[in-house]
Amino acid sequence: EVLHLNILSLATGYFLNNFLKSYSPQVFILVESDRYPALLSVKVERKFIVNARISGQSFKFLRIFRGFYARFFNTFDKIICKDRESCAKFRSIGVNSKILTPCGNLKAVFFPKAGSPPVLPKGFVLVAGSTHKGEEEILLSAFGEIKKRIPSAVLVIAPRHPQRAKEVLKIAKMKLPTFKTLLRSQVFNPHFKGDILIVDTLGELLGFYRIANVTFVGGSLVPLGGHNLLEPAYFGKPVMFGPFVEKFRDLEKLLKELGLAYPVKGVGDITATVLRIHGKGVNPKGDLKEISERILECYKRELQL
Incomplete structure (x- = not known):
């Protein structure tokens, strides 16, 4: 079973954990988002970030508070980046290289089922x-x-x-x-x-x-x-x-x-x-x-x- 959850940036760890207790997920996958400090306290067996990226504006901010955000990102089991450049940015703020992997942009994963049009x-x-x-x-x-x-x-x-x-x-x-x-x-x-x-x-x-x-x-x-x-x-x-x-x-x-x-x-x-x-x-x-x-x-x- 897959649960899709839209997380507000102001959501607290207490709220998230109470919500997740209702579902007891084994895996938590965060898509693309740069940062949500509340996720530091999310208690699940495995946590991932997929299609991970750091925008230019966010990168400047993360470097200022690199100690805190390195701790945040290092709580994940794996951070799968959309490209090598993104992985390099994560490393530069203190994220462990062992959890970083560049797989490519998920937006490029596209398998349309299209026949010829009726006309x-x-x-x-x-x-x-x-x-x-x-x-x-x-x-x-x-x-x-x-x-x-x-x-x-x-x-x-x-x-x-x-x-x-x-x-x-x-x-x-x-x-x-x-x-x-x-x-x-x-x-x-x-x-x-x-x-x-x-x-x-x-x-x-x-x-x-x-x-x-x-x-x-x-x-x-x-x-x-x-x-x-x-x-x-x-x-x-x-x-x-x-x-x-x-x-x-x-x-x-x-x-x-x-x-x-x-x-x-x-x-x-x-x-x-x-x-x-x-x-x-x-x-x-x-x-x-x-x-x-x-x-x-x-x-x-x-x-x-």
Whole structure:
């Protein structure tokens, strides 16, 4: 049995131990959190931190109070770090090297079950997933230019919030009135023969990523921090994204290592990137599926699962 517990940073050891007595857990696993002093007194057989990291701001704080936090972190049986740099930071504040292991970023452990989507666009397919207001206009402007060079190009837009689909449809028809644009719910023929498809259904985005030639992950051309950059990469697809991906910098780094990262800033970048990929293709430097499996096996080994 697994119990998921969200711990408030002000929670006391007394409260936590009283709560945990009700469940008598054998293993306590803390995910990512930098510090919770109350956990010093948590009484369980085995304690772990997984996907452990220390942010730059936290590192400065922890170094000031390194004596206390070294004692805190050394109460854990194992601290499994997301990378070697994180392990080095833990060591520098006095954490015992014997309990530190770099296994990789758990956010990269991703095994999607996605078949082909019910609707299959024909041609060179650009899929823009999890888009937000302000991004569709940029994508549509770029697509207008792309279509001049790649007549077979098809654009699939999946707004982050499906209830915006009709709004996006209206924008598309205003910007590109000569293009055939439909909502996904309006298409019953499995072979879509239009120019732009707006996804207003749930659960189909991964399927569209799977059949795409090039992808874009939204929330990144507007200051929203981005969304999961690895979803298209699992299928070996090139991933375009804007400058606002501060929530996913670690995944951006992994994406670059895989040779699938294509940062863009606007219409010109998107147009040029798509044309370049269409002409030259991509040369992935790794397989995300293999990386996911390797990271997962490391965690299983260290946690003795």
